[in-house]
Amino acid sequence: MLVDSHCHLDRVDLDPYDGDFARLMQTTRAAGVARLLCVAIDLERYPAMRALIEPFPEVSVSVGVHPNERDVHEPSADELVALAGDPRVVAIGETGLDYYRSTGDPGWQQQRFRRHIAAARTARRPLIVHSRAARADTIRILAEERAGEVGGVLHCFTEDWETARQALDLGFHISFSGIVTFKAADELREVARRVPLDRLLIETDSPYLAPVPHRGRSNEPRYVAAVADCLAGLRGLAPDALAAATGENFFRLFERVPRVLPGEAAPS
Numbered sequence: 001m002l003v004d005s006h007c008h009l010d011r012v013d014l015d016p017y018d019g020d021f022a023r024l025m026q027t028t029r030a031a032g033v034a035r036l037l038c039v040a041i042d043l044e045r046y047p048a049m050r051a052l053i054e055p056f057p058e059v060s061v062s063v064g065v066h067p068n069e070r071d072v073h074e075p076s077a078d079e080l081v082a083l084a085g086d087p088r089v090v091a092i093g094e095t096g097l098d099y100y101r102s103t104g105d106p107g108w109q110q111q112r113f114r115r116h117i118a119a120a121r122t123a124r125r126p127l128i129v130h131s132r133a134a135r136a137d138t139i140r141i142l143a144e145e146r147a148g149e150v151g152g153v154l155h156c157f158t159e160d161w162e163t164a165r166q167a168l169d170l171g172f173h174i175s176f177s178g179i180v181t182f183k184a185a186d187e188l189r190e191v192a193r194r195v196p197l198d199r200l201l202i203e204t205d206s207p208y209l210a211p212v213p214h215r216g217r218s219n220e221p222r223y224v225a226a227v228a229d230c231l232a233g234l235r236g237l238a239p240d241a242l243a244a245a246t247g248e249n250f251f252r253l254f255e256r257v258p259r260v261l262p263g264e265a266a267p268s
């Protein structure tokens with residue numbers, strides 16, 4: 001089974017589906033994508049996102065506020081913990097640091113990141129971490145706040161091997177998006193070859209970053225197959241084997257995601 005470990009379903013372009021979210025989900029399922037993790041960006045839009053995925057048990061959600069969202073409601077750790085009481089919430093995030101798009105003192109991002117880690121530890125949920133142009137501080141804060149107690153994933157990974165190694169040492173997983181298929185991404189493909197198979201995840205980050213050969217289009221979860229094919233090729237595995245391994249990693253990390261849904265065959 002294919003799993004899209006990180007997507008923003010409330011932002012996917014529904015024009016090809018006549019605006020019908022259920023049709024997008026049907027197409028996604030028919031393409032073999034059996035589980036999805038729909039990731040929150042802020043709390044203002046969270047209730048609508050949560051309502052959107054409610055009828056689709058293959059979709060789990062996270063709660064958190066993205067480091068690029070400056071002028072939004074700033075959640076307390078208690079607030080995040082309360083929201084995580086919902087059984088469909090399997091992770092805290094996305095959180096982290098982004099010094100690329102944000103200027104000035106990053107103190108507010110770091111405080112927010114620390115609160116998310118505290119909430120994850122209290123709620124016993126893994127973390128979905130975004131890091132851009134901030135690798136040293138990301139690793140340092142994860143270590144200082146003992147994020148390894150709950151673990152998580154560095155999503156849409158684009159950093160070097162040294163950063164991957166440090167994250168792996170903290171017990172984290174590494175997730176690759178369509179960026180790994182881009183022509184100029186040789187260095188990243190080298191990192192993707194080295195991440196232990198039992199710590200590897202795949203994602204689309206839909207609607208952003210559509211993989212080759214869909215590049216330039218609005219991304220959607222079924223294109224995760226292109227990420228799986230790329231990683232399988234890099235590692236000399238059959239695409240099915242890569243899909244099975246990353247699927248198993250997903251269930252192990254996000255342990256509240258149901259392994260079997262009504263109507264599905266039990267795993268052999």
Ligand SMILES: [Zn+2]
Nearest residue numbers: 006039094205
């Ligand atoms: Zn994202």
